[in-house]
Amino acid sequence: MDALAAAFTWFDYAAVAVFGATGALAAAQRKHDFVTFAFFAAVTGVGGGTLRDLLLDAPVFWVGRPDYLIVCVAAALAVWVFGTGHARMKVLLWFDALGMAAYSVVGAAKALSLGAPPFSALVMGVLTACFGGIIRDVLANEPSVLLRREIYVSCALAGAGVYVALDAMGLRDVWTGITGFAVAFSIRAGAIRYGWTLPAFPGRGRPGGS
Amino acid sequence: MDALAAAFTWFDYAAVAVFGATGALAAAQRKHDFVTFAFFAAVTGVGGGTLRDLLLDAPVFWVGRPDYLIVCVAAALAVWVFGTGHARMKVLLWFDALGMAAYSVVGAAKALSLGAPPFSALVMGVLTACFGGIIRDVLANEPSVLLRREIYVSCALAGAGVYVALDAMGLRDVWTGITGFAVAFSIRAGAIRYGWTLPAFPGRGRPGGS
Amino acid sequence: MDALAAAFTWFDYAAVAVFGATGALAAAQRKHDFVTFAFFAAVTGVGGGTLRDLLLDAPVFWVGRPDYLIVCVAAALAVWVFGTGHARMKVLLWFDALGMAAYSVVGAAKALSLGAPPFSALVMGVLTACFGGIIRDVLANEPSVLLRREIYVSCALAGAGVYVALDAMGLRDVWTGITGFAVAFSIRAGAIRYGWTLPAFPGRGRPGGS
Numbered sequence: 001m002d003a004l005a006a007a008f009t010w011f012d013y014a015a016v017a018v019f020g021a022t023g024a025l026a027a028a029q030r031k032h033d034f035v036t037f038a039f040f041a042a043v044t045g046v047g048g049g050t051l052r053d054l055l056l057d058a059p060v061f062w063v064g065r066p067d068y069l070i071v072c073v074a075a076a077l078a079v080w081v082f083g084t085g086h087a088r089m090k091v092l093l094w095f096d097a098l099g100m101a102a103y104s105v106v107g108a109a110k111a112l113s114l115g116a117p118p119f120s121a122l123v124m125g126v127l128t129a130c131f132g133g134i135i136r137d138v139l140a141n142e143p144s145v146l147l148r149r150e151i152y153v154s155c156a157l158a159g160a161g162v163y164v165a166l167d168a169m170g171l172r173d174v175w176t177g178i179t180g181f182a183v184a185f186s187i188r189a190g191a192i193r194y195g196w197t198l199p200a201f202p203g204r205g206r207p208g209g210s
Numbered sequence: 211m212d213a214l215a216a217a218f219t220w221f222d223y224a225a226v227a228v229f230g231a232t233g234a235l236a237a238a239q240r241k242h243d244f245v246t247f248a249f250f251a252a253v254t255g256v257g258g259g260t261l262r263d264l265l266l267d268a269p270v271f272w273v274g275r276p277d278y279l280i281v282c283v284a285a286a287l288a289v290w291v292f293g294t295g296h297a298r299m300k301v302l303l304w305f306d307a308l309g310m311a312a313y314s315v316v317g318a319a320k321a322l323s324l325g326a327p328p329f330s331a332l333v334m335g336v337l338t339a340c341f342g343g344i345i346r347d348v349l350a351n352e353p354s355v356l357l358r359r360e361i362y363v364s365c366a367l368a369g370a371g372v373y374v375a376l377d378a379m380g381l382r383d384v385w386t387g388i389t390g391f392a393v394a395f396s397i398r399a400g401a402i403r404y405g406w407t408l409p410a411f412p413g414r415g416r417p418g419g420s
Numbered sequence: 421m422d423a424l425a426a427a428f429t430w431f432d433y434a435a436v437a438v439f440g441a442t443g444a445l446a447a448a449q450r451k452h453d454f455v456t457f458a459f460f461a462a463v464t465g466v467g468g469g470t471l472r473d474l475l476l477d478a479p480v481f482w483v484g485r486p487d488y489l490i491v492c493v494a495a496a497l498a499v500w501v502f503g504t505g506h507a508r509m510k511v512l513l514w515f516d517a518l519g520m521a522a523y524s525v526v527g528a529a530k531a532l533s534l535g536a537p538p539f540s541a542l543v544m545g546v547l548t549a550c551f552g553g554i555i556r557d558v559l560a561n562e563p564s565v566l567l568r569r570e571i572y573v574s575c576a577l578a579g580a581g582v583y584v585a586l587d588a589m590g591l592r593d594v595w596t597g598i599t600g601f602a603v604a605f606s607i608r609a610g611a612i613r614y615g616w617t618l619p620a621f622p623g624r625g626r627p628g629g630s
Contacts, residue, residue: 033619138558
């Protein structure tokens with residue numbers, strides 16, 4: 001159980017770091033200064049988990065302890081130092097996929113640990129996974145990740161769903177979390193590489209196309 | 211009093227459903243998949259009430275019980291199945307008006323039931339009514355309903371104001387809620403049909419027009 | 421100590437009023453009606469402090485008392501009556517700078533008074549100072565103040581940092597707050613007048629410039 005708790009702590013740091021890096025990369029695209037890098041890294045890194053904790057009425061996880069925000073600043077520093085070559089947009093996409101997959105599990109796990117029913121835990125997994133990136137895109141004035149065609153929310157839903165289902169069956173070790181993460185990440189990886197989509201709404205869209 | 215509570219529950223479901231439908235319609239305009247439909251329906255359907263509950267430090271109404279989110283998914287399904295014909299944009303506007311009117315009353319009523327003073331209840335009615343649609347528009351990258359010329363916030367203000375005033379006079383039956391709803395909806399209906407506006411700021415606007 | 425508390429109350433009103441005025445000015449640019457003026461004034465005026473209180477799990481400061489929202493409505497009325505001449509955009513910038521500087525101190529001070537550690541108080545100062553304006557820009561569909569080149573977040577960071585550092589040294593009188601305010605405002609003033617920036621990210625930005 002201690003190993004489980006430790007594993008989730010590392011999962012959590014990793015999710016904050018990679019989401020933080022995507023925030024810094026968004027700042028890099030507009031050639032901002034380092035403070036703005038760190039601000040975007042922090043908002044993106046802890047945004048989803050903050051919404052989760054507010055909704056669950058739990059103490060917000062990063063308030064009162066510096067470690068999570070230091071992870072965000074470190075992620076911003078890494079982006080600043082190592083720069084962004086030709087592959088920048090791709091790196092952002094893949095980091096975002098890692099963060100989304102990790103947070104879909106971490107969000108559901110925290111909700112379950114606070115006694116939320118499975119259905120709510122599923123929703124918290126999806127929200128935690130998706131809102132950091134949404135806030136980043138809204139603040140950076142970019143079209144949100146929600147508006148792209150390839151599946152995104154569905155991947156978080158699958159990852160959180162597998163995790164919650166395994167937990168309901170009594171499987172509560174490190175591998176449960178890794179399985180949920182792997183499911184979410186694999187599906188998103190397919191979406192990025194092969195443009196996987198779900199069937200689009202068959203009716204008419206915006207007049208004049210979109 | 212039981213009839214009153216039951217009436218408000220149905221009001222609440224109805225507001226969630228119609229706002230949820232407007233979220234799904236926003237997703238339909240861009241021909242998204244069903245998971246995105248459901249995500250937009252949920253965020254729009256419960257967004258205003260979520261903000262209200264966070265501000266009032268009350269447990270968020272949909273966390274821990276599946277019914278409200280199931281209503282949102284059902285609304286998304288209805289939009290998916292029944293489609294969106296020529297009248298799509300109009301349907302969205304009218305559903306939005308229904309949701310706004312219902313939430314202006316539900317938001318004020320919940321605040322009063324938690325012991326908030328009348329002034330705060332008025333503000334909660336307006337916020338609950340307006341924020342679901344605002345979040346939908348921000349996430350869908352559309353100009354927010356706030357930025358249109360015809361009155362919107364004013365309708366919610368009128369509905370919540372009438373409800374709070376009647377409540378302060380000791381009138382606390384189903385008709386109080388229906389009256390507030392009718393006031394908000396009627397004014398918004400006039401705004402949609404006849405383009406009702408309040409006097410615009412008489413000073414100079416953005417240089418080079420708006 | 422009473423003088424200190426009174427001074428912070430006035431700081432707080434002043435920050436709400438000037439941020440509220442920037443919200444109303446944003447509404448004025450699009451020639452909105454008075455209710456929309458007041459709505460923007462309220463969201464901008466109390467937005468940053470609302471986020472701070474939610475994160476600290478404190479009662480949201482304006483819920484349950486009408487004074488702060490009345491300050492916002494008064495600020496909206498002032499903008500409506502006194503209008504916006506040639507210098508409008510400049511006025512908005514300078515009011516925003518005053519609000520940012522005041523809130524960087526007020527946010528940090530409230531966090532410290534609730535027992536938050538210095539690091540969290542610093543972050544709360546920055547968030548309180550920056551989020552009102554960010555919400556205003558997102559709702560008005562303008563590029564956020566975050567996306568401008570001249571320093572902004574850095575000014576709030578400096579003001580909150582000086583305040584938290586002086587507080588940690590045991591200096592807790594009115595002048596501590598005024599010093600923090602002066603540091604934040606002076607740096608922002610230099611940024612507005614002379615276009616002060618921090619070194620931009622040296623790597624490549626968005627392909628094709630930005």
